[in-house]
Amino acid sequence: MLTSAFSFTRLRAQFIKEVLSVLRDPRSRMVVFVPPILQLLVFAFAATLEVRNVDIAVYDQDAGRWSHELVQRLDSARFITHVRHVDSQQQLHELIDRGEVIAALAIPVDFSRSIAAGESGRAQVLVDGRRSNSGQITVAYLSTIAADVGAEVVPDAQAPTPVVVRHWFNPNLVYRWFIVPGLTGILALFSSLLITSLSIARERELGTFDQLLVSPTSTPEIIISKSLPALAIGTGLGLFMISAGVFLFGIPFTGSFALLLASLVLFIASVVGIGLMISAVSMTQQQAILGAFAVGVPAVLMSGFATPVENMPVVLQWLAQAIPLTHFLIIVEGSFLKAMPPGDILASLWPLAIIALATLTMATVFVRGRLQ
Secondary structure: OOOOOOOHHHHHHHHHHHHHHHHHOHHHHHHHOHHHHHHHHHHHHHOOOOOOOEEEEEEEOOOOHHHHHHHHHHHHOOOEEEEEEOOOHHHHHHHHHOOOOOEEEEEOOOHHHHHHOOOOOOOEEEEOHHHHHHHHHHHHHHHHHHHHHHHHHOOOOOOOOOOOOOOOOOOOOOHHHHHHHHHHHHHHHHHHHHHHHHHHHHHHHHOOHHHHHHOOOOHHHHHHHHHHHHHHHHHHHHHHHHHHHHHHOOOOOOOOHHHHHHHHHHHHHHHHHHHHHHHHHOOOHHHHHHHHHHHHHHHHHHOOOOOOHHHOOHHHHHHHOOOHHHHHHHHHHHHHHOOOOHHHHHHHHHHHHHHHHHHHHHHHHHHHHHHO
16 A cells, blocks of 8 residues: 655665666667667758759750750759750650659740840749659759859849848758757657656556555655656756767757756656656556657647748647647757847746646646556
């Protein structure tokens, strides 16, 4: 029977037991430590927003000076692997239909003649809409190439004043500077979620849950002992990935480390509460893992990592504010790239504190209901 008295000695014993159960269980070690490290290394290179190594089809009906210049620019573009020349509009459509090219350029017969006459040369760009994001980026690249050709057509005296674009915080648009800080939050989320989701479910599968019920351990001791290992391991993994971002990927860290650490601890604490609720309602470890992914994947999609929260429907924007990852991504990305002021960090830190308090309170209710 559970006792109401709180004992630090029992808490210490329960904490050691939980840590050893994670470290000794091969499945837990595999789930907790291996995927985050591999995913950080793989996603940092694979999860890119850039468009590279694509094929472009060209139907040049003009074969004049300026169409030749435009095609030569396409041939030398770094993001294009191969420019495929076709002899008809039908071949152009077939290449896009089969997915062999992401975009196609159709140059009309009067392209160079129109430019020589002082008019605007027009060409048609066909894009594979099935790959909408990559297609839009490809169109932007092609527009830049066309603008460079146009700059040669217009004499310097008549050329319009160019617009100078400056990219703040990431001058060279290095995609890893954006991806890796976000991966820190995502991978720490799943690691902490899995550790806590498996905690009580593991006890049930191993048959030690009944022993826990008749032990003198109090409910607060059980909840704290099952929360602290996940909090410690999740924070450690988060710090490891932050260090990897700075020292391995060379991302500049310009913010306050103390505030980022406090944000990381609150973020992991809020995730631990969610994981304990999943573990309390799961009868097996398999159910716990499925529950963790059922919660974690929508949380990532709605957090603003891939798409801005402002682009979502209003209802989903409200739900996104209840997701810990939404607020932590703002803090970690701002700490890396823009030296986010303490006031701005605190504006995202207090929602994390409220979410952590709410999830841990609800987890206490769920676990207490299972223990009674």
